[in-house]
Amino acid sequence: MGVDNGIAYYYCHEQTMLNFEFLSTMKTRADYFVIYADACNLSDEQLATRNITFKQIPYDVPKY
Numbered sequence: 001m002g003v004d005n006g007i008a009y010y011y012c013h014e015q016t017m018l019n020f021e022f023l024s025t026m027k028t029r030a031d032y033f034v035i036y037a038d039a040c041n042l043s044d045e046q047l048a049t050r051n052i053t054f055k056q057i058p059y060d061v062p063k064y
Contacts, residue, residue: 003030012037018054036061 001009008030012022016038026033032051040047040054047054055061 003028006031008033010035016057017041023050 001011003009008026008028010026010028010033012018012035018035018037018040019042022035022037032053034053034055036055036057038057040056042052042054
């Protein structure tokens with residue numbers, strides 16, 4: 001989706017599961033990542049060591 005202030009934002013649109021396969025496709029370099037997906041099979045520890053915040057679709061998508 002883009003990078004803002006060192007945070008890269010991703011949306012899993014073709015693959016709905018945030019997993020290591022999806023992470024291997026990421027090419028953006030950033031300090032932190034926010035990734036929106038339907039589900040995540042990575043542990044909180046695995047996310048934390050990679051500076052990733054998981055946001056579940058549709059619950060964590062802001063409504064304007």
